[in-house]
Amino acid sequence: MEQREPRVGPVPSGPPEYHPYHHPAAGWGAAKAVTKFLVNERELVDGPQAIMRMNHERTGFDCPGCAWPDDMKGLKLDICENGIKHVAWEMTPKRVTREFFANHTVSELSEWTDFALEDAGRLTEPMVYDAETDHYVPISWKDAFELVGRHLRNLENPNQASYYTSGRLGNEATFLYQLMARELGTNNLPDCSNMCHEASGRALMMSLGTGKGTVDLVDWEATDALFIIGVNVASNAPRMLTSLVEAYHRGAQIVHINPLVEAAATRAIIPHDFMDMALFKSTPTSTLNLQVRIGGDLALIRGIGKAVLEMAQSDPKAVDWEFIQRHTSGFDEYKNLCESTSWEEIERQSGIPRADILKAARIYREADRSIVSWCLGVTQHEHGVSSVREIVNLLLLRGNLGREGAGPSPVRGHSNVQGNRTCGIDHHPAPEFLDRLDEVCKIHAPREHGLDTVGTLKALHRGDVKVFIGMGGNFALAVPDTPHSYAALRKADLTVQVSTKLNRSHIVHGKDALILPCLARTEKDMQKGGLQSQSVEDSMSMVHLSIGMKKPASPHLLSECAIISGMARAALPESETPWEWYIEDYDRIRDTMSRVLDGFEDFNRRVRLPLGFRIKQPARELIFLTPTGKAEFAAGPVPDVVPAPGQLALGTMRSHDQWNTSIYTDTDRYRGIKNLRTLVFMNADDMRERGITEFDPVDITSHARDGSTRQLNGFLAIPYNVPRGNALGYMPEMNVLCALCDYSTESDQPIMKHVKATITRAL
Numbered sequence: 079m080e081q082r083e084p085r086v087g088p089v090p091s092g093p094p095e096y097h098p099y100h101h102p103a104a105g106w107g108a109a110k111a112v113t114k115f116l117v118n119e120r121e122l123v124d125g126p127q128a129i130m131r132m133n134h135e136r137t138g139f140d141c142p143g144c145a146w147p148d149d150m151k152g153l154k155l156d157i158c159e160n161g162i163k164h165v166a167w168e169m170t171p172k173r174v175t176r177e178f179f180a181n182h183t184v185s186e187l188s189e190w191t192d193f194a195l196e197d198a199g200r201l202t203e204p205m206v207y208d209a210e211t212d213h214y215v216p217i218s219w220k221d222a223f224e225l226v227g228r229h230l231r232n233l234e235n236p237n238q239a240s241y242y243t244s245g246r247l248g249n250e251a252t253f254l255y256q257l258m259a260r261e262l263g264t265n266n267l268p269d270c271s272n273m274c275h276e277a278s279g280r281a282l283m284m285s286l287g288t289g290k291g292t293v294d295l296v297d298w299e300a301t302d303a304l305f306i307i308g309v310n311v312a313s314n315a316p317r318m319l320t321s322l323v324e325a326y327h328r329g330a331q332i333v334h335i336n337p338l339v340e341a342a343a344t345r346a347i348i349p350h351d352f353m354d355m356a357l358f359k360s361t362p363t364s365t366l367n368l369q370v371r372i373g374g375d376l377a378l379i380r381g382i383g384k385a386v387l388e389m390a391q392s393d394p395k396a397v398d399w400e401f402i403q404r405h406t407s408g409f410d411e412y413k414n415l416c417e418s419t420s421w422e423e424i425e426r427q428s429g430i431p432r433a434d435i436l437k438a439a440r441i442y443r444e445a446d447r448s449i450v451s452w453c454l455g456v457t458q459h460e461h462g463v464s465s466v467r468e469i470v471n472l473l474l475l476r477g478n479l480g481r482e483g484a485g486p487s488p489v490r491g492h493s494n495v496q497g498n499r500t501c502g503i504d505h506h507p508a509p510e511f512l513d514r515l516d517e518v519c520k521i522h523a524p525r526e527h528g529l530d531t532v533g534t535l536k537a538l539h540r541g542d543v544k545v546f547i548g549m550g551g552n553f554a555l556a557v558p559d560t561p562h563s564y565a566a567l568r569k570a571d572l573t574v575q576v577s578t579k580l581n582r583s584h585i586v587h588g589k590d591a592l593i594l595p596c597l598a599r600t601e602k603d604m605q606k607g608g609l610q611s612q613s614v615e616d617s618m619s620m621v622h623l624s625i626g627m628k629k630p631a632s633p634h635l636l637s638e639c640a641i642i643s644g645m646a647r648a649a650l651p652e653s654e655t656p657w658e659w660y661i662e663d664y665d666r667i668r669d670t671m672s673r674v675l676d677g678f679e680d681f682n683r684r685v686r687l688p689l690g691f692r693i694k695q696p697a698r699e700l701i702f703l704t705p706t707g708k709a710e711f712a713a714g715p716v717p718d719v720v721p722a723p724g725q726l727a728l729g730t731m732r733s734h735d736q737w738n739t740s741i742y743t744d745t746d747r748y749r750g751i752k753n754l755r756t757l758v759f760m761n762a763d764d765m766r767e768r769g770i771t772e773f774d775p776v777d778i779t780s781h782a783r784d785g786s787t788r789q790l791n792g793f794l795a796i797p798y799n800v801p802r803g804n805a806l807g808y809m810p811e812m813n814v815l816c817a818l819c820d821y822s823t824e825s826d827q828p829i830m831k832h833v834k835a836t837i838t839r840a841l
Contacts, residue, residue, distance in 0.1 A: 086555075086811050087744040087755040088193040094754035094773060096796050099747065102360035103312040104319055105347030107747060108159040109355075111735075116166055140624035142168065142246055142599045145490040145617040146317045147295050148689065158316035164737050167579075168598045169628065172199025174580050179205060179214040188585045192555060192810075193741045195580045201595035202632035207587060214584075214593060219636065219644060222592055227648025229545050229572040229590065236263030236524075238544045240534040243269045243503050244551025245495030246599070248612030248624065250667040251638040252494075253674075254660065255549060256502035258646040260512075261521045261653060265528030266543070269503045270495055270551060272531035274454055277462030277825035278488040279499065284463075285470040285710050287703030290496065292485040292695050293449055294618045299324065300483035303445035305438075307335040307375055307469070308455020308831075311342035311363075312748055313734045315453075315489050319346045322363040331441045333366045335378060336455060337729070337804055338759075341748035343367050366437055371429030371801045372727040373719030373832045375456050376465040378428040378435065380716055383472050384416040385439035396443050398477030405700055406474050408711035415713045427716050429801045447483030448476065455729075458831035460717070463824035467712035474709055480700040490617035492738065497615030500693065501675060505530045511674070518673045520654060531557060532821045532828060538566035546588065547574040547645070549638060550596075552739040554583040558816035558828040559788075576641055578631075581739070596638050601626040603637045607663030610637070613685050615693070621678075622690030639664065721803045721834065726764065728780070728835040730809040730816070739810050751796070758807045758837065759798035768839060770795045775840040778807075780833050782817035790814055792840055805837060 101107055140148075141161040178198065184207065187195065204222045205214035217225070230239055241259045243252065259267055271279065279289035286292070298304075298321045311318045323346055325332055334343035345360040354361070370378050389396040402409050421432050428435070442448055450469050456462060470486060478484035490496050502511070505528035512523045529537055535557060537543040546553075546567065553575075557563045567573060570588030577584070578598050584591070597603055603610040603626055611625040636644070643657040660667050665682050672681035677693035684691040696702070702709050721727050732738070733746035733755065745752050749759075758778060760770070770776060775792045782788070793807065800806060809830065820829045 085189075085191045086193065087191060087741045089191070090744055090753040092753050094757075094794060095752040096772070097750045099341055099750040103341040103344070103346040103363070103748065104159065104316065104349055105355065105360065106358070109349055111747065112159050112162050116162075139599050139626055140493060140614045140622070141165070142493050144315045144317070145245070145493050145496060146315045147616040147618045147620050148622065149295070160313065160316055160737060163742055164740070165600060167196070167740060167742065168200070169600055170199050172197070173631065174198050174201050176203065176205070176216045183212040184214065184585055185212055192582050192739065195582065195585070196740055198580050200579060200631040201577060201593060203595060203634040205593040207591035209589070217592070222594060223644040223648040225590065225592060226547070226572070226574055226645045227651070230262060230649040233544060237266060237528070238542065239264060239547070240266040240268060240529055240537070240543045240545070241547050241549070242531070242534070242551070242553055243267070243498055243549040245270055245492030245498060246550035247498060247638060248494060248614055249497045249501045249621070249671070250612045250664050251549070251642055252498050252501040252503055253667060253671050254639055254642045254646070257515070257519060257521070257655065258642055258649070260515065260523040261646070261650060261655060263524050265505050265507060265524055265526065266534065267503050267505050267528055268531040268534045269498055270492060270556070271499055272826065273556065273828055273830070274495070275457055275488060275490060276827050277457040277822065278452075278466050280825055281463045281466030281470065282486065284704075285467050285712060286697040288695055288697045289499070290619055290695065291487045291617070292479065292698040293487045294620070294692065295321070297449060297483050297485060298487075301325070301330060301445075301447050301449045302483065303331040303333070303441055303448040305333045305335065305442070305448065305450045306343070307450065307452040309336070309451065309453040309489050310338070310340045310731065312340060312346075313732060318489070319363065320348050322346065323348055323361045326362055331366070331445060332364045333368065333438055333441060334364045335368045335370050335375065337369055337372055337800055337806065339367050339369060339799060366441065368430050368434055368438060369799075369801050371719065372729050372804045373459050373461070373717070374428040374430070376461060376468045377424050377716045377719075378430055379465070379468045379472050380416060380419055381421070381424040381428060381430070381432070381435040382439045382442055383468075383475055384419060384424065385436050386443055386475055387413060387416050389439070389443055397475055401477030402474065405702070405709055406711055407706040407708040408713060411713040412471055412711040419716055423716060427719055442472070442476070447481065448473070448478045449483070449485060449487050451487040451489055453489040455831060457825070458827060458829060460822045460829055460832065461824060462822055462827060464712065464714040464717070467714065470709070471711050474711060479709065480698060485698070488617065494614040496617055496619070497613070497621070500615055501671065514674045518670060530826055532818060532826055535563055535566050535818055538569055541569055544571040546570050546572070547576075548583060549576045552581040552583050554586040555581065555739040555810045555813075558813050558830065559818040560810070560814045562818055576638060594641055595632065595635050596641055597626065597630055597635050599624055599626060600628045601630045601635070602628065605637070605640075605662055605664075610664045612639075612664065613668070613690070619693040619695060620690055621685055621693060623685055639667070719832070724836060725781070726803055726805045726835050726837060728778070728812070728815065728833040729804070729806045729831040730812045730833070731806055733808050754794060755808050756792070756811055757794045757796050758805050759796050759800055760805045760837065761800050761802045762797040763802055764805070765795060765797055768837065770837075770839050772797055776837050777840050778815060778835055778837050780815035780817065780835045782820050784817070784819045786817060788815050788817060795837075805835065
C-alpha cells in the first residue's frame with residue numbers, strides 16, 4: 079500500500095537544515111521561542127496574562143498540555159515553553175466562521191496541510207456537512223443534537239456507536255460522557271490511553287493492584303536516584319526539568335535510558351531561575367546516559383536486576399530480603415529467570431555493554447530510595463506490559479515502594495488523560511464500578527466489554543460501527559495505518575467531532591458529519607449557576623480545579639458538559655437522568671461522582687483545598703489488590719528485538735515544536751532540524767552500508783506481521799546519534815507505516831515505536 083508524501087507541517091520557509099544542538103534545554107532558547115510564537119500568534123497581551131494564570135490553584139486554569147503535576151511549593155511561574163505555545167495556539171484571534179466554510183469545499187480543505195487547517199483559527203458555531211455542495215454549512219445546536227439523537231436512536235444495537243475521548247476532557251464532562259454511553263447501552267469507550275499508556279495501566283494492575291504510579295512530587299524531591307526511560311523530557315514534560323535540576327543539585331543520581339541522547343538528558347537552564355538565566359549558568363540533568371536499542375528496555379532492566387542479585391551474593395543488603403518476604407510473591411521464579419538469562423543475551427538485546435549496565439546497577443544499589451519513570455518509549459511496543467512489569471520487578475528487588483522517594487512514576491503525556499480513565503472512560507470497566515453507577519444513577523449499564531481504539535477502527539471498516547463521536551483530539555491523524563483508518567471513518571453513517579479548532583478529523587468524515595465547537599480550557603464557562611470550573615487529574619493522581627479566565631472565542635460556543643448533555647437528551651428523550659439540571663451547576667455533577675467513584679468522597683470540598691487532593695493509592699500504603707494480596711514479581715522472557723538482516727527498527731516520535739498532532743512549525747530545535755519534517759534519523763554506519771548520505775531522499779517500507787507492506791517515498795535521511803540498526807522519524811507523518819494489524823497482544827496498543835522497516839536510497 080503506497081501513500082503519497084504526507085502534508086502535515088507548514089510549507090517550509092527555506093531549504094532543510096541540520097545543525098547538531100549543543101545548548102542547554104530550556105533557558106534562553108525557550109524564552110526566545112515563546113516570544114517569537116506569541117508575536118506570530120498576535121497574543122502579546124492576552125498571552126502573558128494567560129501565562130500568569132496557568133497552573134495556579136483555585137484561581138487559574140490547568141495547562142491543556144502535559145499532565146506533569148503543579149508545583150507543590152506554590153511557584154508563580156509553573157509553566158513551560160510547550161504549555162505556553164499550546165495555550166497561545168488555542169487563544170489565537172483567528173476565526174473559522176460560516177463564511178470560511180462557504181469559501182472552501184471539503185475537497186479543497188483536504189489538500190491543505192494539517193498545520194494550515196489548525197492555523198485557520200477557532201471554530202465559532204456548529205456546522206453540518208452538506209454532501210450536495212461539499213461544504214460544511216451552519217446548523218443550530220438544537221438541530222445538531224437532534225441529528226445525533228436520531229442516528230443513535232435508529233441504531234440496530236447500541237454497540238454500533240463508539241465514543242472516543244482525548245485527554246483534554248475535564249473530569250465532570252468525562253463522567254457525563256461515559257454515563258451517556260452506558261445509559262445508551264455500550265462500553266465502546268476508546269480513548270487516547272489505548273494508544274499511549276494502556277500497557278502501563280495493565281502492567282501496574284497486574285503487579286501492584288493499581289493502574290497508576292504511586293509517587294508524587296514530594297517523592298521526586300526526596301529520591302536518591304532517578305531512572306528516566308523512554309522519555310523526551312524537554313518536549314513531553316518540560317516542567318520535569320525543574321525536578322531534574324533540583325535532583326542534581328542535591329546530589330541525586332539521574333540515569334536516562336533512551337535510543338537518543340535528548341537535550342534534556344544533558345543540561346538545562348530553568349527560566350524561572352533568574353540568576354541562572356542572567357549568568358547563562360546551566361545544570362547537568364544526568365549522571366549516566368544509556369542508548370538502549372529500540373525495544374531493548376526489558377533486557378536492560380533485566381540486566382540491572384541480574385547485576386543486583388549477583389552483588390547480593392557478597393553484599394546481602396543489595397536486596398531488601400525482608401520486604402520481598404513480607405510483601406511480594408513470585409520472587410524465586412524471577413530470581414531463577416535472572417540467573418538463567420545470559421549476559422551475552424542481555425547485551426545483544428539491549429545493545430548496551432555489560433560494563434555500562436553494571437554502572438547503572440551500582441547506582442541503583444547505592445541509592446537508598448529510587449524512582450523509575452517512563453513514557454511511550456517503553457509502552458508502544460509488543461512487549462510494553464512485560465517491560466513495565468520488569469520495571470516493577472526492579473523496584474521490588476530493593477523495596478522501592480511504599481516509602482518516601484521511591485516507586486514507579488509513569489509520565490502521562492496529555493493533561494487529564496489519567497482523569498478520563500479514573501472517571502469512567504474504560505472499555506473494560508470493573509463490575510464494581512458499574513454496580514455503583516447503576517445504583518446511584520438509576521441506569522442499567524452493560525457488562526459486555528466494549529471496543530478500544532484498534533477495535534473501533536476495525537469495526538468501522540467492517541461497517542459494524544456506524545456512529546463515531548470524538549470528544550477533543552484529532553483521531554483521524556493520531557491513529558495508525560492512515561489510509562486504512564481514513565477509509566474506515568468514511569464508512570460511518572455519522573461522525574461527530576467536538577473541537578476548538580479545525581483539524582483533519584473534520585475533513586475525514588462519515589456520510590453525515592457534525593463539527594461541534596466547544597469552549598477552550600482558558601475560557602469562562604458561564605451557566606445558570608454562575609462561572610463553572612472543572613477538575614483534572616495529573617499524572618501523580620492529584621485532582622484540582624481548572625477555571626477559565628478569558629471571554630469565549632464566540633458567543634455560540636458551548637461547554638463540553640453542555641454538548642454532552644444536549645446529545646444525551648436528544649438520544650435518550652425519556653431518560654430520568656437530570657442532564658439539564660447537571661449543567662446548571664457542575665457541583666451537582668461532582669456530588670454524583672463522589673457517590674460513584676472510589677477516592678472522590680466529599681469531592682466538592684476536597685477539590686477546593688489548596689492544590690486539591692490526591693486520590694488514595696493502596697499500593698502506596700503497601701496494600702496490594704492482587705490475587706495473592708502481595709506485589710507480584712513477573713517472570714517473562716527477554717524478547718528478541720534485534721532487527722532481521724537488512725531491516726531496521728523504526729520508531730515514531732514528536733518533534734519539539736508540536737504537541738501530539740498539532741504542528742506549530744517545521745523546526746525541531748533540540749535536534750537541530752529546521753524547515754523539515756519528512757525525514758528519518760539514521761545511524762551513520764547504517765547509512766554508509768546502504769549508500770546513503772546526508773539529505774539523500776530515501777524510500778521507507780514497513781513490514782507488517784500479516785505480510786503486508788506500506789511505503790513512504792522521498793523522506794530525507796539525517797545521520798544522527800542513534801544505535802546501529804535503529805531509525806526514528808516524526809508522527810503523524812510516519813503513522814502511514816504503522817499497520818493496524820500490528821498491535822500489542824499484551825496491551826492492544828498500536829505498535830508505534832517498533833516498526834520493522836527497510837530503508838533504501840531513492841532512485
